Amino acid sequence: xxxxxxxxxxxxxxxxxxxxxxxxxxxxxxxxxxxxxxxxxxxxxxxxxxxxxxxxxxxxxxxxxxxxxxxxxxxxxxxxxxxxxxxxxxxxxxxxxxxxxxxxxxxxxxxxxxxxxxxxxxxxxxxxxxxxxxxxxxxxxxxxxxxxxxxxxxxxxxxxxxxxxxxxxxxxxxxxxxxxxxxxxxxxxxxxxxxxxxxxxxxxxxxxxxxxxxxxxxxxxxxxxxxxxxxxxxxxxxxxxxxxxxxxxxxxxxxxxxxxxxxxxxxxxxxxxxxxxxxxxxxxxxxxxxxxxxxxxxxxxxxxxxxxx
Amino acid sequence: xxxxxxxxxxxxxxxxxxxxxxxxxxxxxxxxxxxxxxxxxxxxxxxxxxxxxxxxxxxxxxxxxxxxxxxxxxxxxxxxxxxxxxxxxxxxxxxxxxxxxxxxxxxxxxxxxxxxxxxxxxxxxxxxxxxxxxxxxxxxxxxxxxxxxxxxxxxxxxxxxxxxxxxxxxxxxxxxxxxxxxxxxxxxxxxxxxxxxxxxxxxxxxxxxxxxxxxxxxxxxxxxxxxxxxxxxxxxxxxxxxxxxxxxxxxxxxxxxxxxxxxxxxxxxxxxxxxxxxxxxxxxxxxxxxxxxxxxxxxxxxxxxxxxxxxxxxxxxxxxxxxxxxxxxxxxxxxxxxxxxxxxxxxxxxxxxxxxxxxxxxxxxx
Numbered sequence: 222x223x224x225x226x227x228x229x230x231x232x233x234x235x236x237x238x239x240x241x242x243x244x245x246x247x248x249x250x251x252x253x254x255x256x257x258x259x260x261x262x263x264x265x266x267x268x269x270x271x272x273x274x275x276x277x278x279x280x281x282x283x284x285x286x287x288x289x290x291x292x293x294x295x296x297x298x299x300x301x302x303x304x305x306x307x308x309x310x311x312x313x314x315x316x317x318x319x320x321x322x323x324x325x326x327x328x329x330x331x332x333x334x335x336x337x338x339x340x341x342x343x344x345x346x347x348x349x350x351x352x353x354x355x356x357x358x359x360x361x362x363x364x365x366x367x368x369x370x371x372x373x374x375x376x377x378x379x380x381x382x383x384x385x386x387x388x389x390x391x392x393x394x395x396x397x398x399x400x401x402x403x404x405x406x407x408x409x410x411x412x413x414x415x416x417x418x419x420x421x422x423x424x425x426x427x428x429x430x431x432x433x434x435x436x437x438x439x440x441x442x443x444x445x446x447x448x449x450x451x452x453x454x455x456x457x458x459x460x461x462x463x464x465x466x467x468x469x470x471x472x473x474x475x476x477x478x479x480x481x482x483x484x485x486x487x488x489x490x491x492x493x494x495x496x497x498x499x500x501x502x503x504x505x506x507x508x509x510x511x512x513x514x515x516x517x518x519x520x521x522x523x524x525x526x527x528x529x530x
Numbered sequence: 531x532x533x534x535x536x537x538x539x540x541x542x543x544x545x546x547x548x549x550x551x552x553x554x555x556x557x558x559x560x561x562x563x564x565x566x567x568x569x570x571x572x573x574x575x576x577x578x579x580x581x582x583x584x585x586x587x588x589x590x591x592x593x594x595x596x597x598x599x600x601x602x603x604x605x606x607x608x609x610x611x612x613x614x615x616x617x618x619x620x621x622x623x624x625x626x627x628x629x630x631x632x633x634x635x636x637x638x639x640x641x642x643x644x645x646x647x648x649x650x651x652x653x654x655x656x657x658x659x660x661x662x663x664x665x666x667x668x669x670x671x672x673x674x675x676x677x678x679x680x681x682x683x684x685x686x687x688x689x690x691x692x693x694x695x696x697x698x699x700x701x702x703x704x705x706x707x708x709x710x711x712x713x714x715x716x717x718x719x720x721x722x723x724x725x726x727x728x729x730x731x732x733x734x735x736x737x738x739x740x741x742x743x744x745x746x747x748x749x750x751x752x753x754x755x756x757x758x759x760x761x762x763x764x765x766x767x768x769x770x771x772x773x774x775x776x777x778x779x780x781x782x783x784x785x786x787x788x789x790x791x792x793x794x795x796x797x798x799x800x801x802x803x804x805x806x807x808x809x810x811x812x813x814x815x816x817x818x819x820x821x822x823x824x825x826x827x828x829x830x831x832x833x834x835x836x837x838x839x840x841x842x843x844x845x846x847x848x849x850x851x852x853x854x855x856x857x858x859x860x861x862x863x864x865x866x867x868x869x870x871x872x873x874x875x876x877x878x879x880x881x882x883x884x885x886x887x888x889x890x891x892x893x894x895x896x
Binding site for chain 1 (some may be wrong): 609610611612613654717742743746748749753760767
């Protein structure tokens, strides 16, 4: 923009600037307000649950005993989902950014993005009715041959509605987030680094290991953490797939599984009254805190990675 | 520049328009238009809340009643039995629907009395047989005594060829498939009635008190009746429980009543209610039934739940007529038939309907 133009419309432009600045500022403030509102609501409404008795906590002696199996289940399902999704997502992202021919890469990228557009209820239906029963033979095999590993102690579920199935569904749900971010970061690797590696005689895999992955490390971590956030909070898909009993168990293939916080709220809220509602809200507060901690941890890891690089 | 200022105006305008639409949409949703020719003198609005299991029956009654009384609007919020009773007792709604009778021990009877200023009315509005459904290859007919059933759901009997099941089914060919008992993972009146049955009729094989929450922390859990049905359908050797109207083409077990085996049926459930006494120590206009789970009446099917409508004996003048009219329709032959046709519920026994009608007749203006 030239100086003459700026002078001519200076008064109006200033008004526009002022309005725009205020609009963006209030948008930023609104987010803070919404977040504070949620936090205050969860705290105020959840507080009575901390002193609730066994009658309102499904028989648990206190709130900590009530919420612990749920926290365990939430973390287990999300961690499993991440373990499954992360290598897959990095593979897909590398295919798109470095391996596949341009046209196919665009197509694959588009397909992965489409996964994000599928509603979670649909994933729930698919996981419970289609995927679960088809995973039963694998569970039977694992129970028969690998039951010495605590994860596969069995007895195998006959419906396939296990925490492992739920994690596979979750993994597919977080895949697009992790893939999309990783893909962008892989594509930003400085061309010179890549060419230098190739010029030194590196194969394509070595080039990726030497130049792309180190460059993208912090980006991959933040992508994984965003995916983890989604997996932690996912409600409907887990509620529909998982056969939950509210226990603590590392057994991944039986029909007796720990529940997750979000799924538990969805399942029991409809018929809950009185202090039970407060207990559910308090468990929501716990999930809120967990998600916060995960996000802060991600920021910390990312910032540490940047300093190193 | 012009374009910018236009946008400044347009954006909030669009937002306001959208908000207005949303608000008016909400309003329209709650208050269905009440124009048309009314064949009765009744008019006004009635709000109810409660059991989500009653929703389909309630839809049938709302439609049936509003058809004859086109100036009347009846709203029902299926927020759950507990929430419905809580709202009723807090004077939030005019009537409540509940899967279980008001709980005297929890103070619900007293709270309802306080809200109404007199003993609250409680009348049964339908009964629903609970079927024990199973999915076992090669087995179409199954007999289960309450004791065996309790052992199965408690995880003590684990294979289908267990001696206890064989004893109930002499001559039947039972595979050695593992039993996978499925329970509801959400809170449910069906679970409460099922566990009540196992506790009272299970001859000591069931050690947990009746509860809306499944008391055992193991076994397969499924969300809502639909989840229960699909879990039983999708597994091998699965067994579960669900309202008879929802079981579809799943096979149901016959239960042992006295010395006979009884298949689940609406008539059987009605008979079991008829054979049961009313809860003791209740006000005269409270028809809470103490279901006799161990009845030996021929053809009775005591594994079922009874639903209730809860209302006040007095309202202000306009509302009293409305509540009376609606409840009269619900307990009438026509109302019971409408619910049976549309929601698959079983009608309340005739003797109960007569008594319920008398109680409803006593509703009066303050």
